[in-house]
Amino acid sequence: xxxxxxxxxxxxxxxxxxxxxxxxxxxxxxxxxxxxxxxxxxxxxxxxxxxxxxxxxxxxxxxxxxxxxxxxxxxxxxxxxxxxxxxxxxxxxxxxxxxxxxxxxxxxxxxxxxxxxxxxxxxxxxxxxxxxxxxxxxxxxxxxxxxxxxxxxxxxxxxxxxxxxxxxxxxxxxxxxxxxxxxxxxxxxxxxxxxxxxxxxxxxxxxxxxxxxxxxxxxxxxxxxxxxxxxxxxxxxxxxxxxxxxxxxxxxxxxxxxxxxxxxxxxxxxxxxxxxxxxxxxxxxxxxxxxxxxxxxxxxxxxxxxxxxxxxxxxxxxx
Numbered sequence: 001x002x003x004x005x006x007x008x009x010x011x012x013x014x015x016x017x018x019x020x021x022x023x024x025x026x027x028x029x030x031x032x033x034x035x036x037x038x039x040x041x042x043x044x045x046x047x048x049x050x051x052x053x054x055x056x057x058x059x060x061x062x063x064x065x066x067x068x069x070x071x072x073x074x075x076x077x078x079x080x081x082x083x084x085x086x087x088x089x090x091x092x093x094x095x096x097x098x099x100x101x102x103x104x105x106x107x108x109x110x111x112x113x114x115x116x117x118x119x120x121x122x123x124x125x126x127x128x129x130x131x132x133x134x135x136x137x138x139x140x141x142x143x144x145x146x147x148x149x150x151x152x153x154x155x156x157x158x159x160x161x162x163x164x165x166x167x168x169x170x171x172x173x174x175x176x177x178x179x180x181x182x183x184x185x186x187x188x189x190x191x192x193x194x195x196x197x198x199x200x201x202x203x204x205x206x207x208x209x210x211x212x213x214x215x216x217x218x219x220x221x222x223x224x225x226x227x228x229x230x231x232x233x234x235x236x237x238x239x240x241x242x243x244x245x246x247x248x249x250x251x252x253x254x255x256x257x258x259x260x261x262x263x264x265x266x267x268x269x270x271x272x273x274x275x276x277x278x279x280x281x282x283x284x285x286x287x288x289x290x291x292x293x294x295x296x297x298x299x300x301x302x303x304x305x306x307x308x309x310x311x312x313x314x315x316x317x318x319x
Contacts, residue, residue: 009095012087013112016047017165018146024087031151035082038063041158042079044149046097046106047113048161053103062157080104115165118144122172130182137176145169145195170200177209181216189213197226202237204230208246215249220257227253 015021088095096110121140125133148165177192193210207230214223
């Protein structure tokens with residue numbers, strides 16, 4: 001909590017992420033005690049612009065979505081008066097909520113906001129080594145993972161702010177997963193990546209991070225299932241395929257899984273053979289680059305391989 005300014009105003013601490021809460025000394029205010037939805041919206045807009053002047057005309061535009069009532073300015077001023085009585089009783093002119101010429105603003109020296117703290121933690125982690133960055137990312141996510149202004153109505157400005165914050169949270173979850181993986185904290189990497197996928201199911205990087213973390217943990221079946229879920233989701237919703245990095249991870253997983261299954265190994269080898277023939281390559285660089293089977297695999301050519309090779313040879317001859 002910040003120190004008192006000039007012996008007059010008492011600072012406030014505001015939680016915007018999740019349910020709205022304001023603390024002033026021992027007093028705790030919630031949405032129910034701060035006033036009507038419009039009063040809270042004035043507060044929310046000013047919090048998002050902390051330290052900046054917001055003109056009365058812009059507030060009117062945002063509050064009524066371009067369709068203000070008669071005497072909108074007088075109504076706005078009444079909302080501000082209600083808000084002042086809650087935030088700074090007895091110190092209307094020197095408290096956190098200030099009046100400028102034709103505008104209002106919240107004094108950043110008298111207002112602590114969790115959203116600002118979240119953004120600051122994320123910024124501090126930028127460029128640090130993993131050992132130093134990871135605790136900051138975890139702290140930020142503990143503070144900021146809930147929806148922004150979750151009790152607010154579906155106003156345009158609030159929805160935009162929520163979407164921006166949600167996107168930032170997903171990005172931090174992915175960074176936390178990648179950083180945890182670098183530190184060898186594989187299960188934590190899987191957990192963070194899983195949260196990112198839940199937050200943003202169409203985020204290709206989130207899926208890639210999850211698949212790579214599962215691969216690192218030798219959980220190949222789960223990684224393949226995650227890839228398939230991602231592939232089907234992207235195809236259905238966006239009409240596109242996973243990114244190259246994710247497809248490369250999928251290929252590695254197939255190869256690793258096949259090493260424990262002779263029949264599957266031979267089927268994959270036949271498919272790679274077709275791929276090489278079509279591309280004009282002599283060998284596939286991954287599965288049989290050494291010309292040797294994995295340790296413990298049978299040297300025989302299985303029925304599956306013979307049938308597939310026969311079919312593919314005929315197809316290539318026809319082509």
